[in-house]
Amino acid sequence: MSVLRTAGLTKRFGGLTAVDDVDFELAEDELCSLIGPNGAGKTTFFDLLTGALEPTAGTVELAAGGGGESGTEDVDEPGGSVGWVDVTDAPLHATAQRGLHRSYQVTNVFPTSTVLENVRVAAQAHGTDSFRGWRNVNSFEPYLEEAHAILDRVGLAVKANEPAETLSHGEKRQLEVGVALAGDPEVLLLDEPNAGVSSESVDDIIALIEDVAGDHAVLLVEHNMDIVMNVSDRIVVLNRGEVIADGPPESVRDDPAVQEAYLGGYEPGDLDDDGAADPAAEADGGGTE
Incomplete structure (x- = not known):
């Protein structure tokens, strides 16, 4: 059962389209990683989901029953299936009360x-x-x-x-x-939880992510490709605001479009001293989004 979904989610900043017509769903028992080069729109997508930014177009919805009031009504769909609450224009505190929480890149x-x-x-x-x-x-x-x-x-x-x-x-x-x-929360958004973490502490963070994913839906942004490939049930790849791949780790890793846009020949274990995959780090330009 899905707990979060978007339809046609778009964010433009003047002439720049940071998130471009994204349809996305997250299941209640899923750890999904969101990857892509810097400027791909990952953090902007997180900001749209939580209400930190208002979209230019599209919708964000949470499964009904996931927390307190958000200014909209819970609606059950025919046949007893789960209804959805539109939180597209809801502020940060309202999406949080609805059960959508996040961590940030910067402590x-x-x-x-x-x-x-x-x-x-x-x-x-x-x-x-x-x-x-x-x-x-x-x-x-x-x-x-x-x-x-x-x-x-x-x-x-x-x-x-x-x-x-x-x-x-x-x-x-x-x-x-x-x-x-x-x-x-029903849904936990983790924005680069390993950023700046020493190699001695990475295993602790990985174990924590896996533990949390045992009873929460988790959407993870992470640049360390070994971590992404090992912990993810599913990977979604953004490039220039568009979804270019969505599937299990093995299929995403071997996708030619993903290799060209981000992974650049990545193979498991291709980590530099800082714990980042060398080709991916080069594609990122070494910065943060």
């Missing part, structure tokens, strides 16, 4: 707050007490319990009472995933 945590508080605040924001700011935080026991459970899951339980700024870069990426997990 985005509260540095002076404890690791536990970062997750507790996120859990409260997705609960019913988000505007009760003057109560003692110790009275929010359910959110503290949720935060502790999440930190245990992402491997940061022993760091719970430390300021987030004291974490290593890899641990901060783990914390970001923990923050995104708060509120138990």
Whole structure:
């Protein structure tokens, strides 16, 4: 069953088309990776899904029943099948309440707050007490319990009472995933969770991605092709805003259009010292989108 879908999703910035008429669906039990060279439209696509950007054309819909109010009504389709909620014009907080959460390329945590508080605040924001700011935080026991459970899951339980700024870069990426997990989203968008992570921490991040994908629909942007090929159920390739391939890892890897636009002869294990596939890194131009 699908939990997220787009139809004709398009975003233009003046004369530049960043996302071009994209039809996409994500299943509830799927880990789908979104790949492509820098400027392909990956981050713009994420921004359109979450409501950070308004599309020029097209729609974004979430499966009905995935969270709180978004300003639209849940509609059940004939025959008892799942209905859909149009969140095309919904703001960030509304899509989040509907169960669509994301992490970001750049680490985005509260540095002076404890690791536990970062997750507790996120859990409260997705609960019913988000505007009760003057109560003692110790009275929010359910959110503290949720935060502790999440930190245990992402491997940061022993760091719970430390300021987030004291974490290593890899641990901060783990914390970001923990923050995104708060509120138990239906769909999790992970934007380059391995960016800047040392080679010693990559295995921890991979294990976390695979664990999270066990009970969430995950859409992953990642430049490390060995990781993408190993963890993905499905890969979608964007180039100049258009989908040029969509399928299982093996078929995408061997697709001539993908080889020409992005992979450039990639073979499993073709990693440089930074953990990126050499041909893909060259195609990217070495930057971020």
